[in-house]
Amino acid sequence: MNPRHFLLPACCFFLAYGMTARFQKIHRPMPPEAARPSSAPRSGDSPVPRGAAKLPGGRLSLEEEIAALPVPAPDDGNDEALARRCAELLPTSPWAAFRLGMARWGFDPDAQRAAGMALVRADPAARRLLSKCVDLRSRNMLESCLMASETAAHPREKLRWAEANLDGHVRHAAVMAGAAALAAEDPDALLDFALEPAPSELTLSVMKLALEEKIKRDPAAAALWIHRNIPEVRKESISLEIFGKYAVTSPDMAKALLPELAPELREPMVQALMEQITGDPDDTGEPYTRSVEMIQGLPEDLRIPAFRKLIARSSPQDNAQGFPALLSAGTGPGEREAVLESLLIQAAEDSGPGAAVFLGQLQTPRDKAAASRVVPYLTGLTDEGRTALLDRLK
Amino acid sequence: MLLSSAAGVWCALLAGGRRETPSEERHPAAMMAPVPANTLRRPVKPEKYATARIWIDALATHQRVEDLLTLTRTLPAGEDRDMAFRNLGYQWLPLDRKATMEWIENVPEAAARELAYGQVVNVWAGMDPHAASVWVAALPDGPVKAATAFRLARSIQSLDPSSALIWAIEGREAPRGDANLTWLATWAGRHDPDACLRILRSSSLPAEEKQTLARLALKDWNSAQARSGHWDKIRSVFPSFSSRP
Numbered sequence: 001m002n003p004r005h006f007l008l009p010a011c012c013f014f015l016a017y018g019m020t021a022r023f024q025k026i027h028r029p030m031p032p033e034a035a036r037p038s039s040a041p042r043s044g045d046s047p048v049p050r051g052a053a054k055l056p057g058g059r060l061s062l063e064e065e066i067a068a069l070p071v072p073a074p075d076d077g078n079d080e081a082l083a084r085r086c087a088e089l090l091p092t093s094p095w096a097a098f099r100l101g102m103a104r105w106g107f108d109p110d111a112q113r114a115a116g117m118a119l120v121r122a123d124p125a126a127r128r129l130l131s132k133c134v135d136l137r138s139r140n141m142l143e144s145c146l147m148a149s150e151t152a153a154h155p156r157e158k159l160r161w162a163e164a165n166l167d168g169h170v171r172h173a174a175v176m177a178g179a180a181a182l183a184a185e186d187p188d189a190l191l192d193f194a195l196e197p198a199p200s201e202l203t204l205s206v207m208k209l210a211l212e213e214k215i216k217r218d219p220a221a222a223a224l225w226i227h228r229n230i231p232e233v234r235k236e237s238i239s240l241e242i243f244g245k246y247a248v249t250s251p252d253m254a255k256a257l258l259p260e261l262a263p264e265l266r267e268p269m270v271q272a273l274m275e276q277i278t279g280d281p282d283d284t285g286e287p288y289t290r291s292v293e294m295i296q297g298l299p300e301d302l303r304i305p306a307f308r309k310l311i312a313r314s315s316p317q318d319n320a321q322g323f324p325a326l327l328s329a330g331t332g333p334g335e336r337e338a339v340l341e342s343l344l345i346q347a348a349e350d351s352g353p354g355a356a357v358f359l360g361q362l363q364t365p366r367d368k369a370a371a372s373r374v375v376p377y378l379t380g381l382t383d384e385g386r387t388a389l390l391d392r393l394k
Numbered sequence: 395m396l397l398s399s400a401a402g403v404w405c406a407l408l409a410g411g412r413r414e415t416p417s418e419e420r421h422p423a424a425m426m427a428p429v430p431a432n433t434l435r436r437p438v439k440p441e442k443y444a445t446a447r448i449w450i451d452a453l454a455t456h457q458r459v460e461d462l463l464t465l466t467r468t469l470p471a472g473e474d475r476d477m478a479f480r481n482l483g484y485q486w487l488p489l490d491r492k493a494t495m496e497w498i499e500n501v502p503e504a505a506a507r508e509l510a511y512g513q514v515v516n517v518w519a520g521m522d523p524h525a526a527s528v529w530v531a532a533l534p535d536g537p538v539k540a541a542t543a544f545r546l547a548r549s550i551q552s553l554d555p556s557s558a559l560i561w562a563i564e565g566r567e568a569p570r571g572d573a574n575l576t577w578l579a580t581w582a583g584r585h586d587p588d589a590c591l592r593i594l595r596s597s598s599l600p601a602e603e604k605q606t607l608a609r610l611a612l613k614d615w616n617s618a619q620a621r622s623g624h625w626d627k628i629r630s631v632f633p634s635f636s637s638r639p
Contacts, residue, residue: 168491172521233554
């Protein structure tokens with residue numbers, strides 16, 4: 001056989017093999033040095049390229065700096081040294097700060113997010129750096145920052161897209177960033193947006209953002225929106241959150257809003273106002289007495305729920321001490337009975353001295369009758385406990 | 395000659411196309427976006443971590459998904475590996491749902507799959523309760539579905555107590571499923587006693603169990619109404635299921 005007959009097939013073979021090897025990445029098993037804990041990164045898994053230049057003045061390169069940082073203890077939430085160095089690098093080199101977070105764990109995700117956001121702001125082409133992220137967490141963090149930046153810049157165009165097309169942490173970051181931007185610009189548009197998707201924790205968070213802005217501009221409309229649109233199961237907690245912040249920034253306007261509220265929203269507002277009194281650092285008065293005074297200033301139909309709230313959120317000891325003040329303040333129809341009922345509910349669940357102190361203070365048949373009314377509904381007591389309590393109230 | 399040239403090209407493509415593939419590459423984890431090979435480390439518990447549990451906990455805290463994945467394949471069966479499965483499902487899903495779901499469906503052991511499913515559904519229900527519910531509904535009937543339904547019920551209770559009760563009924567065969575059902579019946583009753591009673595009435599639960607749960611739910615509702623002074627909203631705690639459809 002003529003050897004020339006093999007020449008063309010052989011050439012074709014080597015040419016095709018060469019092309020395949022060139023364009024297809026050949027994966028090899030991990031080298032032995034890769035099998036080591038991630039908490040001890042060396043140049044192999046450092047995001048810093050090998051041979052990173054020494055900095056002028058003999059300072060350590062980023063790679064050496066990473067290697068020299070102490071490894072955090074297992075129960076450390078943060079690596080403080082790393083976070084400090086990251087903050088130093090952030091203004092001048094956000095990518096270096098971000099790489100620090102990637103290279104070593106024990107790193108505060110908030111600090112890495114801050115580095116990621118600074119990086120995205122400083123470098124319009126930061127997306128290319130995704131391929132340099134060495135693990136899923138860092139890549140996801142950078143992707144979140146990229147999408148958050150994009151959505152925040154164009155909330156009207158990108159918010160719906162982000163909600164419908166992204167997933168996981170990236171979706172959450174993008175939607176919340178876009179929502180914050182749109183809330184400042186047009187809270188009504190954001191409220192409309194929040195009603196479109198099926199209810200979820202994310203849509204509820206978006207609603208809260210929008211409502212915090214809306215209540216500053218039009219408190220009555222914000223309250224009406226809460227009444228109409230927040231799911232029943234979360235209405236109390238969300239309204240308390242929104243009213244709570246409003247009561248701190250604008251206590252007088254919050255109080256003025258009370259009569260306009262739907263009945264189901266009045267209790268959360270009353271509670272928010274009481275919490276504002278309790279949490280006010282400039283108030284030197286006694287919070288319990290101040291709360292009682294505030295209740296006396298409320299419209300008549302709001303005083304009973306306000307008394308109930310005050311009693312439920314105060315300790316049995318505070319209630320026992322404030323008992324005379326409560327009874328003297330509760331002069332309207334049904335107020336005295338409401339105070340007694342609420343005190344008994346708390347006293348029956350209190351294993352301390354509260355119950356005995358309270359029951360000892362009930363003297364008149366009217367007071368005892370009011371307290372007896374509650375006893376059958378106290379699910380925290382056994383049947384024997386309820387009978388014993390009723391006997392004491394006879 | 396042309397024929398032999400073509401054969402040469404074919405052989406070359408076959409030879410060149412064969413890749414040396416480490417075991418990690420065949421695993422669904424490889425479907426995550428490309429990660430430089432040197433980061434696919436095999437985690438070794440450093441000495442400073444007193445136990446494997448602390449090490450796993452530290453990996454989870456810092457979302458070291460790649461390391462947790464390797465641990466689930468290298469640890470012997472036992473509590474430590476179970477913990478790694480749980481943490482991996484929880485941490486991986488919000489980073490890459492597709493890869494997580496592909497991994498989870500290929501977990502060979504039912505017990506390990508159940509652990510991972512439970513954590514996955516926890517996170518997923520927080521992100522998208524509807525999609526998570528559709529996924530659980532499509533699981534084949536059996537203990538894994540019951541355990542996952544149990545988890546789903548707990549995850550959506552603060553958003554939708556009535557649906558949570560329906561899932562709790564579905565998951566009552568799971569360990570602690572009865573206690574879960576009792577809690578969710580009272581929780582649902584506290585928010586909407588009519589819906590709660592409707593769900594209990596139309597369920598496949600034994601009649602005696604329906605009665606017990608309905609009483610508990612109404613007692614809780616009544617107690618909440620007493621606290622608010624809404625005496626007119628107090629309900630009878632002895633509803634009759636037999637007299638209604």
